[in-house]
Amino acid sequence: MRCPYCGCDETQVKDSRPTEDNTAIRRRRVCNGCGGRFTTFERVQLRELSVIKRTGRRVPFDRDKLMRSVQVSLRKRPVEPERTERMVSGIVRQLESQGDSEVSAEQIGTLVMEGLKSLDDIAYIRFASVYRNFAEAKDFSDVLDELSSEDE
Structure with a gap:
């Protein structure tokens, strides 16, 4: 090393x-x-993964980049780092065990949103605002409505 x-x-x-x-x-x-x-x-790394970006470009999967994006959405939220680590490790295991060496950025984003929904609602909204490319306040309102309808 x-x-x-x-x-x-x-x-x-x-x-x-x-x-x-x-x-x-x-x-x-x-x-x-x-x-x-x-x-x-x-x-442990089961296989080399490539991420297919929205533009069609292929880049190597970077676990640390995934962790940083999750941590940005969880900044100043009361979530233990161990729970974040477990969530990211679970996402990586899911991606590696799917059998494909290429995964889409959308697939990763969906898995992150599912994980964040169970960790912290505010982090979920923060991540969704970037992942879904929110353009106006109504987009936030729609996600809040989704969350409140699932809680009922």
Whole structure:
């Protein structure tokens, strides 16, 4: 593993532990060159996934990008990070187990919206506003009506 501080290829693992939900291994490393300490995570990857964007362009699937977009919608909301991690891990497992090496951005967005609906209504609305490309206040009203009709 390359050191993020000095770029040295010689690093040493000092500690390995499973994460809270046992979906990854957390490794504490020390650089033999500069002595810098950093953490890496190792996850199982069933297959390489490509995302087909709305424009038709294909890009490699990036779990971290998915996590960042979910975290943006959950910013300043009372949701534990472990629940967010479990939701994202579940989405990635679903995508990898479908059998296709290519998934559409719409498919990912739908799975995220389903997950956010069960986590936090406000985060769901925030994500929907970007995912569905809201243009006016009526779009927010429509999503609120959807949520309230499902609660009844």
